[in-house]
Amino acid sequence: LLNHAKYEFVFWKSQRILLMNNAFVELLAFQRALKDLVASVDATYAKQYEEFFVGLEGSFGSKHVSPRTLTSRLLGSMVCVEGIITKCSLVRPKVVRSVHYCPATKKTMERKYTDMTSLDAFPSSAIYPTKDEENNPLETEFGLSIYKDHQTITVQEMPEKAPAGQLPRSVDIILDNDLVDVVKPGDRVQVVGTYRCLPGKKGGFTSGTFRTIMIACNVKQMSKDVSPHFSADDVAKIRNFSQTRSINVFDQLARSLAPSIHGHEYIKKAILCMLLGGVEKVLENGSRIRGDINILLIGDPSVAKSQLLRYVLHTAPRAIPTTGRGSSGVGLTAAVTTDQETVRQDVRHGPHGHPRGDGAGPRHHRQGRHPRPAQR
Template sequence: MSDTQADVDASMLGAMQLFLETFYGKDIARLHAEGGETTSVHIDMHLLIDYNYELAMHVLERPSRYLPVFNEALVAAQRKSVQTGLAGALAVVNESAQVRMRQLPNHPALMRTKMPGSEDAGRLLSVSGTVIRTGVVKMMETHKTYACRSCRGTFTVRAEIEQYNYIPKPTRCLAGGEEFCKSTEFLAAPGSDQQQQQQHQQESCTDYQEIKIQEQVGKLALGTIPRSIVVILEGDLVDVAKSGDSATVTGTLLRRWRPVAAGERPDIALVLRASSIDVHSGEQGGLLVVTDDVRDAFRRYWQRHAAAPMRGRDLLVAAMCPQVYGLFYIKLAVLLVLISGVARADPSGLRVRGEAHLLLVGDPGTAKSQFLKYAAKLIPRSVLTTGIGSTSAGLTVTAVKDGPEWQLEAGALVLADRGLCCIDEFGSIRDAEKSTILEAMEQQSISVAKAGIVCKLNSRCSVLAAMNPKGKYDSESPLSINTALSTPLLSRFDLILILLDSRNDVWDDRVSSFLLAGGKDDALDRPSDEDDWSFETLQAYIAHVKSSLDPESTPASEQVLTRYYQIQRQRDPTNAARTTIRLLESLIRLSQAHARLMFRNKVRVEDAVMAVVLMESTMLSASILGKTDALHTTIPDDSQAFYAELETLVLGRLGLEHLLQPT
């Protein structure tokens, strides 16, 4: 190293140490506290840029060189704290402590949603994606100490991360420089004492794990195959992320290749050596941010429609899949499933899911696939697949052999955790593989026992499935016969809506006019431009109500749901699989979702009534409202009057006329 470079490094070391002492004194104190478990300090890159722009640019452009210098500065700051007595009498210096960079500026050159290329090698980047594979945790030797037999000097050789952590054998003595000793004989043992060897092993080894992250499918163009990249985790970063997690990894992009061997072609690949990893565990995978201005716009919208809230709701429903004419109940049901209810957990740890599931059973040409595609676009974290092309491993999790070891690779239900999984042609899934999704739909987890790996993965997602009936739909036969699905699988769907393409001259004329007009429906009278819901606004609204509203039931709504459940238990012998306690839980989830849709924290009678009305589309053989045609429905001209009729009819059939609201 030249004197000039040494002076630069010394200057950088001093600046880094002063930065750490100024802004991260408390973190340094936790590092060398007696019995402390902290082994790293997370640095906010925005703060470093504001403090010293030149220093930050050096770290961003040459992290492989200056991050180790930052680690030296952290150890030096600990030593100074111990020497001055600020850390206490029992404080010790954590020599293996590391600095971890996070919160890079939101610039396209630094924050990536697409996998970086070879031109970015050597730079510090943040890459967002979904964890699709996690490897086992190993022990990696970071360096090895050698003793020269000639001059008795010792020197350290570090592992080459670019060559799969290979520690090359030295070809000459590095203890005192080339002019001092040219010996080629060394001893690898750090000492003859067993205690010395154990201490050296603890200092020179660290935990090591490799994971693979993939580009988020929802942000790619149609037909694009998502790319993936291997991420190297070391130290306290191992076991932070699991398969299916959405994560942002900040690290150094490196080129990695196997050691050169005769007769073998060198295989060079890009890897990301992580400096920090942030797992987004919140709703929607942390992929959508709703600003305060957008929240205020939502509040103003419902204030304008306070006198006629059902009209405000119907304008919102009309924005759902606008290229399809009518199908009011279907659009409302899909919207409620995307919003879903509130998960509950008791002190024992038993969790009742809040995510709702919907199955669309209908004749060909009833826009089932259109709803699935539109819903997958609305939810940032979603997976769209088809039953004919899916296996049990593709839906849940598969074991992949990578070299001598087995690793778990996440399937569709795991990748859709905290999001939506859309399965088209649901009836085409093989019978032997339908049972694999039973646990995922109800317990919201997937138990794995493959290739010696036994674990559980989260699948907390809503399932939106579509299929054609088996032959011509027979209203007199139970759902299990018409759909050829098992009763345990049917009972896990909150709603099963039937779309029968019966002949209707008036309906055919309306649909024809709608299509010939270019898919524009001018029947809705919107009072102002602010009532016109765009795709982005609807997407933000769903994310906002899911994350901020937790509706609680009221005694009146509980009476409606309980009475309806009791009547269905008595009057529906042909659909016994649907009239279990899961029916009541489904009603609760749908009423909570409708309350969220109405921007409320309380579940009112109208929410319970709409949950009952939607449930009626499932049970054609024991309906309290008569035969319900879910296909031939349009948005009512007078939403308030239409709801008032439904409320009077439902509460009257349930014997709860005293709950009718005064007009």
């Protein structure tokens, strides 16, 4: 793993900029140099592996972006993207080199495969050979062929960084070899990789629109738990409150919840219980009762339902507002999407972070680790 910040002290600054702007050529040179270095230290170990990979980390300056700020000027560059994983595909094998044997001629042949996600300059033919030049049938030697693990993930913009009133944007990222299955949906990650475009085809012809992806070379999982920051004044107030014995702690905390809203004592107590959570119970028959609860508020207009919702949104970590206005119940929670890699249709949950509308109606509160729709 190469620290990108230290790279400037080893090489000239111009070469460091070249690595950022011409990532494909420089990464390929890095991998070849790394293999030569390993071969000079331990030749036996170097012969056991076909390739050695280089991961980058450190400060990326203006190229430290989010899925929303990934623009065409960054194509071909090394970028660092932060976000939340919303989708992980299955890990599938991808052929790198196939070996074929011809029983008629007693000869073997091999073919290497590259595509637009490889570091090579040009993609190879994707046709799998079944006959040789003399039209003799070929048998594939699967034991001698080389495959690599391949996975596609979708990283969405963090809700707290998305502009108000807009849906979070996302980017597809390709993981290969040792990077597969290191993260799961809901994790906050920092991905370093090359931003590249793939030509789109319609009716067998390349169109003028391109699909952009990111080819990762390093994935760093950020802190799963949101660690709150307490100042010295906050700690002093907490200690003074804990030493007070003359008040009911539960009632005092409930009254402190959304203090600008008068009344609604029972609703505030329920929201307080939802924010604090409970203990999961396991009954004798093996069934489980979860510790957290959900709240559904139904009332007339102008009774502070939305204000309570906004207070929970700014208090609970990773809370996301959503609404059913303008979409059906199924359209909010489920949708059929097509996988770009396999053209397979999957049923997925609906959009997150949808801006809620004004007016009367039910308000849904949900507070948890992963952003999920509040309506079922």
